[in-house]
Amino acid sequence: MASGIKDKVAILGMGCSKFGERWDAGPEELMVEAYLEAMQDAGIEPTQLDAAWFSTHIDEIGTGKGGTPLSLALRLPNIAVTRVENFCASGSEALRGAVYAVASGAADIALAVGVEKLKDTGYGGLPVGNMGTLNPQWSPSGSAPGNFAQLASAYRAKHGVSKEDLKRAIAHVSVKSHANGAKNPKAHLRNEVTEEQVLNAPMIAEPLGLFDCCGVSDGAAAAIVTTPEIAKAMGKKNIVTVKAMQLSVSNGLESQHNSWDGSYFHTARIAAKKAYKEAGIDNPREQVSMMEVHDCFSVTELVTMEDLFISPEGGAVKDVMDGFYDADGKVPCQIDGGLKCFGHPIGASGLRMAYEMYLQLQGRAGERQLPNPKIGLTHNLGGAPSQNVCSVTIIGAHGA
Amino acid sequence: MAQQSVGLTAYGGYIPRLRLQRKAVAQANAWVAPNFLGKGKGERSMANWDEDAVTMAVEAARDLLGPDDDRSHVDALYFGSTTMPFKDRLNSGIIAAALTLEQSVRAVDVASTQRAGTSALMQALSAVKAGEAKNALVLASDHRKTKAVTSQELDFGDGAAAVMVGTDNVIARYLGGASLTVDFVDHFRGDTEEFDYNWEERWIRDEGFSKIVPKAVKAALENSGVSAGDVKHFVLPCIFGDKFAQQLAKRSGISPDSARDTLAANCGETGAAHSLVMLVHTLQTEAKPGDKVLVLHFGGGCDALVFEATDKLSSQAGKRGITGSLKNRVEETNYLKFLTFNGLIEWEKGMRAEQDKKTALTTLYRNEDMLMGLVGGRCKETGVVQFPRSRISVNPNKHTVDTQEPYKFAEKKAKILSWSADFLSFSMNPPNHYGMVVFDEGGRIMMDFTDVEAGTVDSGMEVKLVFRIKEFDEKRGFRRYFWKAVPIASSAAKSQTGQAAE
Numbered sequence: 001m002a003s004g005i006k007d008k009v010a011i012l013g014m015g016c017s018k019f020g021e022r023w024d025a026g027p028e029e030l031m032v033e034a035y036l037e038a039m040q041d042a043g044i045e046p047t048q049l050d051a052a053w054f055s056t057h058i059d060e061i062g063t064g065k066g067g068t069p070l071s072l073a074l075r076l077p078n079i080a081v082t083r084v085e086n087f088c089a090s091g092s093e094a095l096r097g098a099v100y101a102v103a104s105g106a107a108d109i110a111l112a113v114g115v116e117k118l119k120d121t122g123y124g125g126l127p128v129g130n131m132g133t134l135n136p137q138w139s140p141s142g143s144a145p146g147n148f149a150q151l152a153s154a155y156r157a158k159h160g161v162s163k164e165d166l167k168r169a170i171a172h173v174s175v176k177s178h179a180n181g182a183k184n185p186k187a188h189l190r191n192e193v194t195e196e197q198v199l200n201a202p203m204i205a206e207p208l209g210l211f212d213c214c215g216v217s218d219g220a221a222a223a224i225v226t227t228p229e230i231a232k233a234m235g236k237k238n239i240v241t242v243k244a245m246q247l248s249v250s251n252g253l254e255s256q257h258n259s260w261d262g263s264y265f266h267t268a269r270i271a272a273k274k275a276y277k278e279a280g281i282d283n284p285r286e287q288v289s290m291m292e293v294h295d296c297f298s299v300t301e302l303v304t305m306e307d308l309f310i311s312p313e314g315g316a317v318k319d320v321m322d323g324f325y326d327a328d329g330k331v332p333c334q335i336d337g338g339l340k341c342f343g344h345p346i347g348a349s350g351l352r353m354a355y356e357m358y359l360q361l362q363g364r365a366g367e368r369q370l371p372n373p374k375i376g377l378t379h380n381l382g383g384a385p386s387q388n389v390c391s392v393t394i395i396g397a398h399g400a
Numbered sequence: 401m402a403q404q405s406v407g408l409t410a411y412g413g414y415i416p417r418l419r420l421q422r423k424a425v426a427q428a429n430a431w432v433a434p435n436f437l438g439k440g441k442g443e444r445s446m447a448n449w450d451e452d453a454v455t456m457a458v459e460a461a462r463d464l465l466g467p468d469d470d471r472s473h474v475d476a477l478y479f480g481s482t483t484m485p486f487k488d489r490l491n492s493g494i495i496a497a498a499l500t501l502e503q504s505v506r507a508v509d510v511a512s513t514q515r516a517g518t519s520a521l522m523q524a525l526s527a528v529k530a531g532e533a534k535n536a537l538v539l540a541s542d543h544r545k546t547k548a549v550t551s552q553e554l555d556f557g558d559g560a561a562a563v564m565v566g567t568d569n570v571i572a573r574y575l576g577g578a579s580l581t582v583d584f585v586d587h588f589r590g591d592t593e594e595f596d597y598n599w600e601e602r603w604i605r606d607e608g609f610s611k612i613v614p615k616a617v618k619a620a621l622e623n624s625g626v627s628a629g630d631v632k633h634f635v636l637p638c639i640f641g642d643k644f645a646q647q648l649a650k651r652s653g654i655s656p657d658s659a660r661d662t663l664a665a666n667c668g669e670t671g672a673a674h675s676l677v678m679l680v681h682t683l684q685t686e687a688k689p690g691d692k693v694l695v696l697h698f699g700g701g702c703d704a705l706v707f708e709a710t711d712k713l714s715s716q717a718g719k720r721g722i723t724g725s726l727k728n729r730v731e732e733t734n735y736l737k738f739l740t741f742n743g744l745i746e747w748e749k750g751m752r753a754e755q756d757k758k759t760a761l762t763t764l765y766r767n768e769d770m771l772m773g774l775v776g777g778r779c780k781e782t783g784v785v786q787f788p789r790s791r792i793s794v795n796p797n798k799h800t801v802d803t804q805e806p807y808k809f810a811e812k813k814a815k816i817l818s819w820s821a822d823f824l825s826f827s828m829n830p831p832n833h834y835g836m837v838v839f840d841e842g843g844r845i846m847m848d849f850t851d852v853e854a855g856t857v858d859s860g861m862e863v864k865l866v867f868r869i870k871e872f873d874e875k876r877g878f879r880r881y882f883w884k885a886v887p888i889a890s891s892a893a894k895s896q897t898g899q900a901a902e
Contacts, residue, residue, distance in 0.1 A: 123751040125824055133760035137771050138788075138882050140834035140848045141755075141871065146822030150835055154818040157859040206821040206831070255836075256786045256794040258844055262818040262836055385818075386836060386846055 004278040007241045007398065008103040010231040012224045013042025016355045019219035019343035020188040027056070027063040027117040028073040030220035034348070035074050035113060038222040042109075043234065049224075050107035051080040053097035055090035055114040056347035057382075061127055062117045070113055087382020088296065089247070090114060091221065091350025092391035096245050098225050108230060114352075115220035116345035125216055126346075145205035145213055147384035148297040152207050154262030155303055159314045167207050169317040170298035171198040174211045176326050177295065177334045181341025183368045188215040188343030212298040217343025221351035223358075228398055239398040240361045243375070244278035246271040247391045255386040267390035268307035268379065275392040276309075281375070285310050288331055288394075289373035290360060292353035294381035295338040304379060305333075308392070327368070335360065335368050350391060353378035357395050374400045406528050407570035407707060409535070411680045411716055412464025412562035414456050415667055415725035417851060419443035422554050424733045429549045436554065444668030445557035446732055447543050449741040449828040450850055450868040453481040454491055455881070456560035456673075457541035458498045458867045462811075463720045464537070464562040469808040471499055474564075476506040476533035478524045480516035480540040480672050482589070484509060485879060494881065495539065497772035498867045500808060506533060514637075514699025516540065516672040517561070521695075522703060524565040525574050536565040542671025545742055547595050553738075555639045557668025561676035561722065571712045572683065572693065576624030577705035580616040584608050584700065605640050609648065612702050617652040617694065620704030628653030631706075632691040633682050635660050637674035638698065654694070660686070666726055672697075681722040689713055730853075741828070753826040757873040759880045769806060774865065774883045776843055777804030785843040809865070810883060813840040816861045821854065837863055837885045850884040862888045 015037025017030045025033070039046070054070040056063045063069040067081030084093040091114035098110035121127045126144055130136045140146075156166055175195050181187040193211055201209035231239050248267035254260040272284075281287045288310065295301035302320060305311040310331055311319040319325065325333035336342050336356040339349060357376030359365040375396040382389045426440025447456065457479060465471055479492035486494075492507035501507075506527070510520040517540025524536035541560035546553040565574075586604040587596045613636065621628055634649040636659070646656035660682045662669070670677050675697040687693060689711040697703045720728075732738065739745045769775035770788050777789030780803045784795040787809060793800045819835030826832070833849035835857075849857070850868055863885035870882040 121751070125752075128752050128755045128825070130756070133763040134767060136757075137759060137764060137767070137870070137880055138847075140832075140846060141825060142820075142822050142832060142834050143825035145824055146820045146832065146834065149820035149822070150818035153816075153820070153835070153859045202823075203831075204822075204824050208820075252786075252790075252794045253796050255846060256788075256844060257784070257796060258838055258842060259796065 005099060005103055005245050006243050006279060007228065009099045009225050009242045010228040010398065011240045011358050011395070012044070012109065012226045012231055012236065013038045013040070014223050014355045014358050015041060016186060016221040016352055017219050018186045019217040019345060019352070021119050022218035023119065025218065027069065027115050030117065030218060031070060031073045031113055031115045034220040034222040038224050042224040044109065044224065047077055048109050049076065049079055049111050050109055051101050052076060052082070052111040052113065053094040054081050054083045055085065055094035056083065056116060057085055057087060057090050058116065058118070058127055058129065058346065060129065061120055063115060086389050088294065088344070088346050089350055089380040089382035089389050089391045090347045091352065092247070092378070092380040092393055093350070095223055095351055095354060095393070096247065098223065099242050099245060102225050102227060109224060109226045111222065111224050112351060113220065113222045114348035114350065116347040117218050118216050118345060119218050143205065144384070145208050145297060147386070148300050149205040149208045150262060151303050151385050152299045155299070158261055158263040161317060163207065165317060167199065168195070169320045170212055170302055171195050172320050173295065173298040173301050174198050174340055177338045177340035180327055180335050180368060181337025184337050184342060187337040187341050188217040189337070189341040208297055208299065214296050214339035215341065215343040217345050219343055219345035219348050219352070221348040221355050223351055223354060238362045240358050240395055241398045243394040243396050244275040245393045246275040246278065247389060248274070249389045250383070250387045262385065264303050265307045265381065265385060265388065265390060267388055268304060268381065268392070271390045271392040272308045275394050279394040281394070284308065285331070287375055288377050289375045290335055290357070290370055291331060291333045291377045291379065292336065292338065292356055293333060293379040295334055295340050296344065296381070300381070301333070308377070308379060332370055335365070335370060350378065350380040353380060354393065354395060361395065361397055404567050405570055405573045406525060406565065406567055407573040408563045409566040409569050409571060410464050410564040411683060411721060412460045412462070412719055413560070413677060413680045413722040413725050414459035414463060415445045415557070415559040415722060416447045416451055416456065417728050417730050418446040418448060418732045419666070419729045420446040420732045420735070420738050424735045425554060428735045433549050436551065439551065439554045442665040443731065444554065445559055445670070446738055447558040447741070448851060450884070451543065451558070452485050452869060453483045453541040453543045453560070454485055454494050455868050456543065456558065457481070457495050457539040457562070460541065460560040460562035461495065461499055461537060461539055464564060465499070467811045469500065469811045471501050473535045474501050474505060474537050476524060476527055476536035477501065478508050478510060478520035478536060478538045480510040480520035481542050482511060482514065482516060482672050483543045484511055494772070497768060498881070500769065500773040500775060514672050515697040515701070515703045517676045518695065518697040518703035518705060519579070521563065521565070521676065521705065522577065522579065528565050528567065534566060538563050538565060538676070540673040540676045542673045544596070544671050545594050548739060548744055552596065552598065555664070555669055557670050559667065559670035559677050559725070560673050561680045563676060563680070569712050569715060570710055571716060572707040572709050575626055575692070575706040575708055576620065577703070578616055578619030578623050579701065579703050580612060580619065581701040582612055584612060605644065609638060609640065609698055613648055613696060613698055614652050616696065616702035616704040620694065620706055624706040626692050626706050629655070630692045631694045632658055633660050633687055633693040634658040635675060635678045635682055635693060636696040636698070637662060637669055637678060639664065639669055677722055683709065683713060683716070684721045684723045687713065749826060756875070757871045757880070758876065759873060759878055771882060773808065774810040775806045775808050778807035779803045780805055785841065787843050787845045809839060809843060809845070814838060814863050814865070814885065815840070816857065816859055816863060816885070816887060817844065818859060819849070819857055821857065833857060848884045849887060851886045853887070853889050856889045857887050864888060
């Protein structure tokens with residue numbers, strides 16, 4: 001049995017660019033922005049970096065393929081750069097690579113950088129692309145909201161929730177994230193919205209309206225990781241360590257086998273169970289202090305509360321409406337605004353989630369600082385409900 | 401059995417459900433063509449944006465063949481149309497693949513004339529007579545493009561018909577026929593042209609129909625040994641009105657009462673398909689065992705075929721045919737939508753529509769039964785079915801290797817598990833509906849929906865599957881086909897749970 005990753009790797013420094021419609025910046029500038037902050041936070045020189053992992057999803061319009069875009073932009077000292085791509089969970093993959101490198105002893109200090117430059121397409125929403133040569137010949141040529149919206153119809157059918165009740169619950173999800181995002185200077189969307197506004201917004205993909213969809217943003221985030229021993233030796237205080245990193249990938253069951261009912265994420269449940277085990281968490285509803293989940297759409301966040309075993313099955317609507325996940329609730333969720341308002345530069349998002357957990361655990365989250373959090377969870381999803389990759393990472397105070 | 405007779409053994413039909421209201425067209429164009437206001441009556445069938453002559457022919461054939469997906473008895477396929485989507489790619493080959501016919505089928509395209517449907521039928525009759533084919537499927541289908549502000553856009557309709565030619569259980573015995581070839585150019589469509597160029601209607605009526613049709617009738621009656629007085633059904637597509645058809649019948653000594661409904665009021669003339677559309681309609685409505693039916697089609701001359709209905713006619717009572725298709729109608733009053741569906745308006749589709757739709761032909765061929773015939777796999781060991789087929793089974797309890805045999809999904813019963821109406825992605829008919837379709841006997845496919853009544857879709861609704869155009873590759877002039885789900889609105893209340901069938 002593998003011993004797991006718990007407390008083997010510490011976060012030495014992190015950085016995150018301002019997210020948003022960064023008409024002023026290309027992917028290179030975004031990467032530099034996140035990297036310089038992380039390096040300053042870590043207090044190291046580039047020559048101390050042993051290896052780097054680089055995540056970006058849409059190479060056609062963003063940064064290009066390979067490891068060179070990162071190495072060139074940051075003028076890295078000719079170290080290994082591995083480009084990773086795993087849909088919208090790419091950022092978590094970069095972090096996983098760097099963490100595993102340190103845990104293995106192959107690297108003392110490793111860098112993870114994720115970036116996405118989405119606003120060079122000329123239109124709103126995510127760029128459209130082909131997946132190979134077979135898929136486009138039969139799969140619906142839909143969109144991300146259209147794929148995720150299907151959770152709603154299946155969830156309603158399974159749990160007997162009315163259209164109106166579900167629409168209101170997912171509206172609350174977005175209202176909460178907007179309230180949080182308003183307090184985050186790096187967030188893409190910093191306006192508070194009312195439930196009324198959310199309910200009356202133009203329809204994007206039934207039942208998801210405009211405010212049920214996350215921002216499409218430019219941005220980058222970076223992490224520098226090392227061992228807890230090195231961090232200590234460097235005089236670091238309030239050390240934050242990685243407790244668990246799990247990734248579960250669909251194998252076709254959801255899309256091809258009739259045992260899946262369409263209302264939840266099969267992979268998220270597997271990744272969550274494994275992550276809790278790796279982190280030694282047996283009662284997540286009580287033990288997890290805060291979460292950043294993959295709220296690409298409001299309905300995704302709602303069902304994810306059950307997939308992470310925080311809300312009981314069929315109980316997410318009630319928890320959401322009760323304010324359980326609000327900033328002042330039992331398990332605050334999307335305290336930085338989430339994908340919804342911080343934004344979703346795909347390759348950076350997983351690292352952005354970890355960034356917020358790291359700041360909160362170090363007590364550096366400013367206006368949105370939570371009282372004394374111990375354990376933070378990030379949930380980073382890529383693909384569509386019927387076929388996806390799902391990453392669950394748990395980080396916390398060293399020794400917690 | 402006495403002397404083996406050759407004839408029609410089954411029929412099928414398909415008319416798209418949209419019916420463009422002629423009043424809407426006439427009124428929209430009245431500012432420039434007030435002369436068409438008088439034609440603003442009734443309705444014409446209108447193909448959805450994802451339908452063409454091939455897809456409509458497939459639907460008519462499926463109606464004929466029924467839900468049994470073993471089609472190995474079909475050994476010939478004759479497809480008549482003037483609007484085949486490909487100039488060089490066997491269009492009947494596309495149909496054969498969609499119907500999962502055997503590769504040994506003799507498939508032939510018959511084109512370039514309004515009588516392509518009847519000529520296809522004549523070829524099938526000859527092949528069966530000669531013993532070269534046992535069950536020859538004849539399909540006729542047309543989706544003619546017309547310029548805006550023409551009488552053709554009001555007169556024409558879209559549709560398809562299917563008849564099977566064989567020797568067993570004949571519903572209409574073939575007695576004989578004739579074919580007259582005359583280079584009478586009432587209209588033409590040049591090689592590089594999208595539209596017909598039409599000559600004066602009065603000349604076509606008086607010098608064409610009035611003189612050429614009777615000659616063909618005479619020859620056909622002689623060849624079949626049937627007297628004019630015995631003809632009970634005079635089936636002639638023509639746009640000059642019922643009275644003219646009656647006069648033409650009379651001129652040949654046939655009772656004017658025998659002139660059959662041209663479906664001008666509720667369908668429009670479906671081009672090369674129309675004689676067979678009218679024939680199927682006649683067989684479904686007025687024909688009785690023993691009746692003699694004369695089928696005619698004018699165009700570059702005239703085809704004439706004489707049939708005699710048999711007592712087996714009732715075997716086709718369950719078919720949708722043309723009468724069933726005509727009942728399944730949705731009124732369309734938006735003339736702009738008609739123009740848009742037919743590519744007559746340059747409209748801003750948005751940048752999302754710029755995505756390259758190039759089709760890898762290697763991939764298409766490697767997965768031909770999957771993409772064209774909706775064939776998946778069934779594990780021989782566990783019975784689990786899945787789409788697509790794969791070397792390693794999706795069955796979570798047993799990932800068996802190399803145990804899958806082909807399994808056809810197209811005719812299976814299915815329901816909607818999850819869905820959305822998407823306003824973001826590009827669609828020719830927004831919102832773009834798609835979702836997970838779950839089959840009663842196992843298996844599921846995430847697929848596009850079409851012919852949707854917006855606002856009525858929900859989990860648990862039954863769907864039927866149809867072969868449609870998936871996408872146009874305008875850069876290369878290619879179109880790719882795949883199957884789509886049509887939600888059946890009346891089934892909405894039947895299942896509210898949306899639970900997957902195990």
